[in-house]
Amino acid sequence: NFLNLKKDFKMSNSSNDFTQVNADTTKLSEPDAIIVGAGTAGASMAIALARQGRKIVLIEKNLIPQDRIVGELLQPGGIRALEQLNLAECAQIGCDSIIVNGYTVIMPSGVSKSYPKGSEVVLKYPNKDPENIFELFGKNFKDIENEKSSAPRGRSFHNGKFVERLRQAAKLEPNIEIIEGTVVSLLEDKIIGKVEGVSYKESANNSLSNSNGSTRKKIDLNAPLTIIADGIWSGLRKCTNKNKPFLISNFVGVIVEHLSMEAPVPYRNFGHVVLSQPSPILIYQISPTETRVLVDVAGKMPNSSNGELREFLERQSNFLPEVFRGPFLEAVKKGEVKSMPNRALKSSAEIKQGVVLIGDALNMRHPLTGGGMTVALKDVVLLSELLSDKDFNDLKEMNIAVATFHRKRVPHSATINVLANALYYVFSLPTKCLETTDTSDEAIKARENLQDSCFEYLSIGGVFSAGPIGLLSGLTPSPSILAIHFFMVALYGVRTHLFPFGFFRPSNYIKIYRILLVAFGILFPLL
Numbered sequence: 001n002f003l004n005l006k007k008d009f010k011m012s013n014s015s016n017d018f019t020q021v022n023a024d025t026t027k028l029s030e031p032d033a034i035i036v037g038a039g040t041a042g043a044s045m046a047i048a049l050a051r052q053g054r055k056i057v058l059i060e061k062n063l064i065p066q067d068r069i070v071g072e073l074l075q076p077g078g079i080r081a082l083e084q085l086n087l088a089e090c091a092q093i094g095c096d097s098i099i100v101n102g103y104t105v106i107m108p109s110g111v112s113k114s115y116p117k118g119s120e121v122v123l124k125y126p127n128k129d130p131e132n133i134f135e136l137f138g139k140n141f142k143d144i145e146n147e148k149s150s151a152p153r154g155r156s157f158h159n160g161k162f163v164e165r166l167r168q169a170a171k172l173e174p175n176i177e178i179i180e181g182t183v184v185s186l187l188e189d190k191i192i193g194k195v196e197g198v199s200y201k202e203s204a205n206n207s208l209s210n211s212n213g214s215t216r217k218k219i220d221l222n223a224p225l226t227i228i229a230d231g232i233w234s235g236l237r238k239c240t241n242k243n244k245p246f247l248i249s250n251f252v253g254v255i256v257e258h259l260s261m262e263a264p265v266p267y268r269n270f271g272h273v274v275l276s277q278p279s280p281i282l283i284y285q286i287s288p289t290e291t292r293v294l295v296d297v298a299g300k301m302p303n304s305s306n307g308e309l310r311e312f313l314e315r316q317s318n319f320l321p322e323v324f325r326g327p328f329l330e331a332v333k334k335g336e337v338k339s340m341p342n343r344a345l346k347s348s349a350e351i352k353q354g355v356v357l358i359g360d361a362l363n364m365r366h367p368l369t370g371g372g373m374t375v376a377l378k379d380v381v382l383l384s385e386l387l388s389d390k391d392f393n394d395l396k397e398m399n400i401a402v403a404t405f406h407r408k409r410v411p412h413s414a415t416i417n418v419l420a421n422a423l424y425y426v427f428s429l430p431t432k433c434l435e436t437t438d439t440s441d442e443a444i445k446a447r448e449n450l451q452d453s454c455f456e457y458l459s460i461g462g463v464f465s466a467g468p469i470g471l472l473s474g475l476t477p478s479p480s481i482l483a484i485h486f487f488m489v490a491l492y493g494v495r496t497h498l499f500p501f502g503f504f505r506p507s508n509y510i511k512i513y514r515i516l517l518v519a520f521g522i523l524f525p526l527l
Helices: 040-050 076-084 133-137 159-171 308-319 322-334 372-387 395-408 410-426 441-460 463-472 479-495 506-526
Strands: 009-011 018-020 033-036 056-060 098-100 102-107 119-124 154-156 176-189 194-202 218-222 225-228 246-257 271-274 281-287 290-297 337-344 355-357
Touching: 033 040, 033 194, 040 056, 040 159, 040 176, 040 372, 076 154, 076 372, 098 281, 102 441, 102 463, 119 441, 119 463, 133 463, 133 479, 154 281, 159 176, 176 218, 194 225, 246 308, 246 322, 246 410, 290 308, 308 322, 372 395, 372 410, 395 410, 410 441, 410 463, 410 479, 410 506, 441 463, 441 479, 441 506, 463 479, 479 506
Parallel strands: 033 056, 033 225, 056 176, 102 271, 225 355
Antiparallel strands: 009 018, 098 154, 102 119, 176 194, 194 218, 246 290, 246 337, 271 281, 281 290
16 A cells, blocks of 8 residues: 555656655654665665565655765766666766776876876776686776677766666655655664664654744654665764774865867766875766766875965866866866865674665765775665565564675675785785885885786786776676785785896895785785
């Protein structure tokens, strides 16, 4: 006895905006699950479960589209997950999205002694999904032959527009009720330790208790399953994840405007990673007329009020490709600059009856590789498949399903998480970030050697570039293959100190030791 929500939402003047009407008539009694957060993970999870016949209540604190500077690039692995959920159109139509065919890694002039005049390497996504161990490692991949092929590609867009498309799809599902409100706590049976629902406050915009919205009702809502998908700022994750997020760096975001599909970048339809110092810069197009620049700040954020931030951005512009430097500086002069902390969070496999975390609520990584949404969507695919035939009231059955979810998500989550943090560490000079405090001259030199080795390794081509881009794309969920490539990079760096006559120089063995020590120090704390 629930109503089709298609009848209870009407379009406003904007084709991407819905206005809720007759809210009281749409309520679903006794939902099978409550999902907290209607972002990428929450909205898609609600749709997946609703299409299985479940009654879902989706609670979001703010349904107004947000203007974020991260979550704007979805890797091919994330697109494949959307296809499995029959939601790929949400990233392809109606959000001004741009096709992404791979990445260009740019070594600016003057950064590396090995490349005094600078260099670049273009990494194209594989032409197909890997099907065996050889293809997982990067063998037998070819470049995409034509633009209309079904080869895996990524998409970039304004995050708010993409999320709004997912919410539109959720609003059209008759089994989903969307509530605008803030969840303040979980309802828990203290005796058996089971979460039985949530307590939330209605949004001031929707509160019916008072005409001016000054009084917000607190409402308890029960369900056999609560899924927490409230993102990077989750206030509920501590129910099963006792790990604390830690700050790695900050992103400063700038939008460069240009003529339609004429982005002033070296390679259109490619993301760009500029190996600036002390940490990298990202560039990618997010609409036909806009290109996003994310400048990483490894240490303390410059003050914007006294001009420090503008001076910092102007200095960093010297690392940008010449074709892009002028448009970037013009955008900086306009002063429309936003910042965002980049935090990491280790996942936890702790099980608490009646609740499960997914996406960034469960774990986070540095957004350098744009892998966060891919992890979240793969979580949704996996969890929805595991729950498809489960009785949510059967505690034993649900505990097994959640434990299986945590075990099976390791390949896709660990690969993307470790790769993102490790690459950031390699592409940045030592600072008090991640879990290192070694900023000695020897550590900096070893890091520079490792960075050069990584760039040279990617430049070789073949499996040496196809393997890493397969990992980054989310199409190769294999931590073991990641570890192999990572240590092959380190060994590639070692060989420069051994050949042709380095064997006979004892000082080179100290350098080799430092490189390997840095490599192990990067990877193992992240595993």
